[in-house]
Every structure is written in structure tokens, then in C-alpha cells.
Amino acid sequence: MRNIEASVENYLEIVQSRGASIVSAASPLDARYEAARFIKQYDGSSIVEYMVKEFNWPFISNLIANRETLYRALGAKDDREAYTVLSKASSSPQQKFEERAFSKYFEHVGGELSLLPALRFYDRDGGRYITSSVFIACSEDVCNASIHRIMVSDDGSYAAVRVVPRHLYRMLKKSGEKGLPVAVVIGVDPRVLLAAATSPPYGVFELGIAASMLGGLAVCRTPRYNLPVPCGSSMVVEARLGPDRAREGPFVDLLQLYDDVRQEPVLHVEHIYVNKVYKPYMHVILPGGYEHMMLMGFPREAAIYEAVSRAVAGVSKVRLTPAGGMWLHAVVSIEKQHDGDGKSAGLAALAAHPSLKHVVVVDSDIDPDDPRQVEWAIATRLQADRGLVVIPAARGSTLDPSAQDGLTYKLLVDATMPIRDRDKYVKPTIGGQG
Numbered sequence: 001m002r003n004i005e006a007s008v009e010n011y012l013e014i015v016q017s018r019g020a021s022i023v024s025a026a027s028p029l030d031a032r033y034e035a036a037r038f039i040k041q042y043d044g045s046s047i048v049e050y051m052v053k054e055f056n057w058p059f060i061s062n063l064i065a066n067r068e069t070l071y072r073a074l075g076a077k078d079d080r081e082a083y084t085v086l087s088k089a090s091s092s093p094q095q096k097f098e099e100r101a102f103s104k105y106f107e108h109v110g111g112e113l114s115l116l117p118a119l120r121f122y123d124r125d126g127g128r129y130i131t132s133s134v135f136i137a138c139s140e141d142v143c144n145a146s147i148h149r150i151m152v153s154d155d156g157s158y159a160a161v162r163v164v165p166r167h168l169y170r171m172l173k174k175s176g177e178k179g180l181p182v183a184v185v186i187g188v189d190p191r192v193l194l195a196a197a198t199s200p201p202y203g204v205f206e207l208g209i210a211a212s213m214l215g216g217l218a219v220c221r222t223p224r225y226n227l228p229v230p231c232g233s234s235m236v237v238e239a240r241l242g243p244d245r246a247r248e249g250p251f252v253d254l255l256q257l258y259d260d261v262r263q264e265p266v267l268h269v270e271h272i273y274v275n276k277v278y279k280p281y282m283h284v285i286l287p288g289g290y291e292h293m294m295l296m297g298f299p300r301e302a303a304i305y306e307a308v309s310r311a312v313a314g315v316s317k318v319r320l321t322p323a324g325g326m327w328l329h330a331v332v333s334i335e336k337q338h339d340g341d342g343k344s345a346g347l348a349a350l351a352a353h354p355s356l357k358h359v360v361v362v363d364s365d366i367d368p369d370d371p372r373q374v375e376w377a378i379a380t381r382l383q384a385d386r387g388l389v390v391i392p393a394a395r396g397s398t399l400d401p402s403a404q405d406g407l408t409y410k411l412l413v414d415a416t417m418p419i420r421d422r423d424k425y426v427k428p429t430i431g432g433q434g
């Protein structure tokens with residue numbers, strides 16, 4: 001089914017028709033902690049909808065409740081198909097969108113920061129946060145879409161945005177004294193978020209990748225800055241980003257740690273619009289929750305799958321593991337053909353996802369989703385003198401508190417069995433079963 005306007009409402013219809021269910025809160029929740037507790041209760045299991053006391057719009061979380069929901073959305077039956085959908089969309093983004101009138105879809109509701117659907121999640125949070133915000137910006141003839149959290153300070157005096165040094169950062173640096181005009185969309189089909197979480201080369205517009213996955217994309221041009229946004233977005237904010245900076249953080253990141261406090265660009269909100277055609281679901285991603293990990297990690301898993309498939313003859317499964325925040329740790333199982341395959345697979349994984357820190361390579365009889373099996377492989381198949389590769393002082397994740405000056409030691413663990421003597425390593429099965 002197509003959802004070319006990319007609304008949350010249509011997405012819900014699609015995944016519900018394919019078996020996903022939604023849990024509704026009985027009464028409105030408090031924006032401070034109570035909504036977070038409710039989302040957490042269904043983290044990794046079910047989509048939840050709820051009202052938040054001081055807002056009139058419906059809220060929604062866990063849109064990618066688990067892998068099954070994501071696969072349903074992608075129309076895929078397994079990992080391989082899901083990776084293929086994303087990889088194909090990334091390598092052949094649509095270049096043209098269907099343009100529609102902004103005024104047909106959106107009504108102006110004001111410009112105050114207090115209207116932003118921001119919640120407070122954890123006790124040390126630096127303010128209230130919007131976590132599903134997709135920033136759309138164009139510079140010269142290049143457009144970019146990427147996800148950045150927005151922090152609204154507790155006294156409501158400013159909003160700041162965490163901008164990691166990637167494409168939006170590059171545009172911001174070029175924008176000079178006036179700051180960078182941006183359109184921020186909140187509440188879209190999560191396939192738009194997945195596309196925005198991929199890292200194509202500069203110049204590839206991530207909305208084109210979303211369009212490939214959605215079967216087309218209807219965009220509306222924002223009134224002030226003429227920026228293209230999906231017409232089904234629940235909220236559209238027109239703003240200028242920077243050049244001034246303000247305190248941002250702490251915020252709970254993918255690793256379930258409080259990220260550093262930094263000076264980040266201020267978001268100068270000008271106009272806020274809400275969708276009048278679709279039910280304007282405000283999407284909230286629980287920081288450090290399953291949906292956060294899936295949205296960030298799944299595109300990297302697909303990239304690792306693709307890279308390892310080029311490096312060795314057979315890949316069984318790739319997992320960025322939940323305990324590593326689906327960001328720092330990977331387990332890859334392969335059909336080993338040569339004794340060097342374990343190393344080739346691990347090196348390909350590290351290269352495909354620069355934030356990856358530790359990778360364990362196992363044989364295809366080990367399930368990367370089962371930590372006991374992975375540990376069993378390490379216990380019985382690894383010899384540290386030949387199975388470990390340490391890469392000193394490499395570029396690592398900014399989220400890793402143990403890294404120094406952005407540099408980290410990487411580790412590849414080749415826990416595959418040697419080609420010789422394979423008989424010594426087989427998993428025993430109880431006989432007499434046919």
C-alpha cells in the first residue's frame with residue numbers, strides 16, 4: 001500500500017491491516033515523566049497512543065514497535081528483504097516529488113515555543129525534548145533531511161538542536177550570520193525517519209529515498225522558505241537555525257547514558273503549522289528505547305549486511321545488538337569458506353558503520369540474536385592470539401564516554417571455527433529424531 005503523503009494516520013492503517021495493534025491510554029498523561037513511563041511500559045512491544053495534558057493533539061509512540069512492525073511497513077518478510085528495500089531505495093532515490101498546495105493541508109497555529117510537543121523523560125534531562133523531528137534544509141542546489149532532537153529549555157526561553165558534524169552541520173556552517181532556514185517536521189510515516197537516518201553522500205536528498213520506499217512522495221512547499229515537506233506531516237515548523245548557540249543536554253542517548261552537555265545551535269521558531277487533513281499525531285521517540293535504536297541502527301545494519309555480503313561469500317545474519325544501543329556492537333554470522341573470512345567480514349562491518357566499536361563474527365550455526373550462543377562460540381571457537389584484531393585510535397562514536405578526543409580502540413573478534421577439524425566444534429543433537 002502506498003502512503004505518498006507520508007502521514008502517520010495512513011501508516012497506522014497499513015501496519016494494522018498487516019497485524020500490528022495499538023494500545024490507547026485511558027486518560028491524558030502529564031508531559032513530565034508520566035507519558036515517558038507509559039511509552040516505556042510498551043517499549044519493544046506495541047504502538048501506543050495517548051493525549052498529553054497541555055496539548056490538544058493526539059500523541060503516538062513506538063511506531064516501530066519491534067522488527068515485525070518495521071518489516072510489515074516495508075512489505076518485507078525477513079531481514080534480507082527488509083535490507084534490500086532500504087538499500088534499493090538508498091541507491092535509487094526518486095528525483096521528483098508530486099507538488100501540492102501547502103494551504104490545502106496545513107493551518108497556522110502560532111509561533112510560540114510552548115506549542116512544540118516536547119516532553120520530559122528522565123530525571124536529569126536538560127529540558128523538554130522533541131525526539132522525532134526531521135530537519136529539512138537546502139543550500140545552493142542541495143537539499144538534506146536528517147533527524148535532530150530539539151531541547152526546549154525548562155524556562156521556555158529558547159530551543160536548541162543537537163547537530164552532529166554531518167550534512168546539516170555543513171549547511172549551517174555555510175549559512176553565515178542569518179542562520180540556516182529550516183523546516184522541521186514532526187509526525188510522519190517512520191519510513192521518512194528511516195530514510196533521514198541513512199547516510200547517503202552529500203547531495204542525495206533523503207526525502208527521495210523515502211519516496212522510493214513509499215511509492216512516491218507528495219510534498220508541500222513551506223510558505224516562507226519554500227522548503228519541501230511531506231504533505232501528511234502532523235506538524236511543520238519554519239525556523240532559522242543558529243548561528244548562535246546555547247546549552248543543550250543532558251539527554252539520554254542510544255546507549256542509555258546521559259549524553260554530554262554541549263553548546264548547540266539555537267532554533268529560532270517563526271511559524272508553526274498543524275495538519276488539517278490527517279489526524280495530527282505527534283510522534284514521540286523514547287530516548288534510549290527500542291524505537292530509537294531501531295530507527296538509528298536498522299539503516300546501519302542494512303549497510304553492514306551489504307558490505308559484508310561483498311566481502312565474503314555467504315552472510316546469514318547481522319545484528320546490531322540492543323545492549324550496545326544498536327550502535328556500538330555487532331554480531332555477524334557467516335557461511336565461512338576460507339580461514340580469513342571471519343576477519344574480512346569483521347573489517348567490512350567496521351568500515352560500513354564508522355561508529356561501530358566491537359564486532360563479533362560467528363559461524364552460521366550460531367544465532368546472533370542469542371547472547372548465550374554467541375558467548376558459547378567465543379568460549380569454544382576463539383583463540384585470542386589469532387582471533388582478535390585491535391585497531392588503535394580510530395574514529396569512534398561521539399556517544400562513547402570511554403573514547404578519548406573522539407578516538408577509540410576497535411576490536412574484531414573472529415569466533416568462527418577453523419576450516420580444519422570442524423568436527424570438533426559441531427553442536428550435538430540428541431539422536432533418534434528421524
Ligand SMILES: C/C(=C\C(=O)O)CCOP(=O)(O)O
Pocket residue numbers: 162164252253254296355396397398399
Ligand atoms: C546523536 C546520535 C545519536 C542519538 O543519540 O540518537 C548520533 C551519534 O552519532 P556518532 O557518529 O556515533 O557520534
Ligand SMILES: [Mn+2]
Pocket residue numbers: 144145146167199200201202203204206
Ligand atoms: Mn544528507
